[in-house]
Amino acid sequence: MRLKKNVKRLLIVFISLIIVFVSVMVWKSYFGYNRLENTKNKDTDDEPVYVEHNREFDIQKSNYIEANYERYIAYKKLHSDYSDDTIITYVNIGLDRDFYTNMEDTDMSDGYLIICNKFHRLKNNYVPNLVNLGSAYGGGQLEKKAAEYFKKMADAAKKDNISIRNVSGYRSYSTQSYLYNNYVSQDGVKNADRYSARPGTSEHQTGLATDINYVSDSFEYTEAYKWLIKNSYKYGYILRYPKGKEFITGYMYEPWHYRYVGEEVAKFIYENELTYEEYYVTYILKG
């Protein structure tokens, strides 16, 4: 009898404890939420916002951009497995948004390091300082310095019995427009976007990009490809759309497409196995 009473009492105490615990948790989360809202809604606040930021996200990273803060937080919620460095890099590239949305004009002051992709476009009247490559190099046109280094690269390859020829260099806005619209009518927008740039976003308009030998996946299995992978960086050229990086570059793997960025940057990108987007937002982008 006595034992039963004790068990009853214990049960009551236990249940009371649970009720108190749950109440405290509910009150805490409600209070915490309100506090955050209040901080955000205040017109003038001294430091609290900074404190809230710091707690959720490491703002001390070198390429952190204050204006992108809300986007970092939203992207981190979707990709909790990414490091803060990766979150910052990817959001700075624009990967939290769909391709071809929030387009910005290419910053032409970047010179040979300009970025032209599905978030940055060239003016439709932009034409680089072009030179003819000459038939020995496959013909077509490239920007002056890109052409000079393309020739150096092709000459070096020739010494190793490898033929390197430009099959597509500079492409004007109107040519790109014509090509893209043709692909769309054949394949639809979604498919065309995976391999053809919308006008103004084609790297070929910069005069710094070259398609080498032949535009085909099988180019990957040629001696010329093997030679380029090992040596192109020495002449300032990078493989622009590497395998497995479509989610960053916006393009399927293109073993034939190379981009001139200068020897120093090309070497760095080659050694660190970066896409140009990652390099650009980490070292060039002014936040």
Ligand SMILES: [Zn+2]
């Ligand atoms: Zn190309």
